[in-house]
Amino acid sequence: MLAVNEINQSWSMLAPYIEAYKSKKQYSEAKNLLRELMTLKPEQRTLEVKSFAKTLAREIANYENNHYDFTTKVEATDVLKYLMKEHGLRQSDFPEIGSQALISNILKGERSLTVNHIKLLSKRFNVSASTFF
Secondary structure (H helix, E strand, O other): OOOHHHHHHHHHHHHHHHOOOOOHHHHHHHHHHHHHHHOOOHHHOOHHHHHHHHHHHHHHHHHHHHHOOOOOOOOHHHHHHHHHHHHOOOHHHOOOOOOHHHHHHHHOOOOOOOHHHHHHHHHHHOOOHHHHO
16 A cells, blocks of 8 residues: 555656646646657556546546647648658658649648548558548
């Protein structure tokens, strides 16, 4: 059985992550911790770790629901631009989609992504095809 001191010490370390986040900094720290927990090896994912990760995820979702508007429609070209920036890619890095000129026209909004383009991009970036709709 845990001694009272051990419980108090554990609680003082965990409490800031499972109480409602009051700042973007607390929210960011919780997201970083959750990312870390997700990289643990299966044998390190004890019942306690899984339970804590679930609680973290729930509090992160609560913060996001209260602070961000998820009803805003994002254009497929904006998603593609974001993914390109995050992965350090240029227009010439998409031979499976087409020429650099075609990618340029897509990014400028002069051409639309086809269903086939979206399938290829979702596979390449490991995201749902619905990300582009």
